[in-house]
Amino acid sequence: MGVAKLIFGLRTCQPSYVGAAVTLFDEGLRQAIDDIVVGGGPFFGDLQWRLASLPIKEGGLGLLSAGDVSSFAFVASRVQSLELQDHILRACCMGDLDSDFRAALDGLQAVLPDVDLGGFANKSTAPREPQTILASAFYGKTVKEINGVFGLSPRQKAVFDCLRAPHAQDFLTVIPIEGLGQCMSAVEYRSVLKYRLMIPLYPEDEPCPVCRKVCLDSFGEHALHCKELPGFKYRHDLVRDVLFDVLKRAGIAAKKEAPVNFLTDPKEGRSSLRPADVLVFGWSGGKHACIDLTGVSPLAGFRGSGFVSGQATQKAEAGKISKHEQACIDNQHAFLPFAFDTFGCLAPVASGFLKRVQKAALAHATVSVGHSYVFSRVGFAIQKGVAAQLVARLPTHDL
Known part of the structure; x- marks a missing residue:
């Protein structure tokens, strides 16, 4: 799903020639995402479409818009193959081809006025990875302009920052494997996507059906920190179980729920x-x-001001260290707090721990595993736990 189905055409055709096809494709892609996330219901607007069509590393779902990619794909392809073109077509008149390239380059310069594209037309000065450079520049500009284009509220700005935090989107790269628990129901997955795309999940001013103490906020924040349901512990235990399984498969000796008599x-x-x-x-x-x-x-x-992405996990990490580290040191043990947030952001100690585990997993694996295998599994476990908490409070007609 996504622009991969059109990428060859976008890289080989001048943008002005594929405009109608690009528009038609994006309309179909947007409708498909709308159906998946809200089932044709309300609240999937231009902001949600923009977020969904951003690259994963920029906080999106990685379902790239053909319109976005067409802005730079043709130029990148031409630049990448300049030397080959020169070799094959050196005896031919290339005037028409050059005019196409020049038109596309001028169009791209209008889109990216702050990027110097002067060296892209010459094989001796052209960059080696034009696709990467141009995509990074294009989406970097897009991200910077999101607030101005959509007029984000303070909460929306905070959510967008959380989505772009390191490892927040790792769960999107996981391979669905039921035996490893890497699967969700349609309701669970839809709830997670709504939470991340800032789509209301609950009616306003409805009391929490579990704790009955406060009203649910429509975007699900109370649902994720309400402790009146085993779901809160379920998220913790699910991540713990997946982490233990990852360690075991990486050949690292570990024990779950180990009594140590000093914590x-x-x-x-x-x-x-x-x-x-x-x-x-x-x-x-x-x-x-x-x-x-x-x-x-x-x-x-x-509170709407002073929000810093990742600060909550760092604060939780520091709290755990102050509470337990000295006791571990006194008893000849090391202490590693593993703090994560509901978007999948990891505190520094947890991230460093998983990087070391990832190296061990790669060294121990008898078959090829991805370089983000460990982070993807843990990230998916976090989101599955989040889904359980969100779904537990959904109105019956939404299940």
């Missing part, structure tokens, strides 16, 4: 003793590492 809240003493979520044997200088998972909602208590 406790310093304010409460031994009355609050708890096991390590995951104990990794010999992880740091021969010492066992206690991994303590914690999930947070970055928009809980959102």
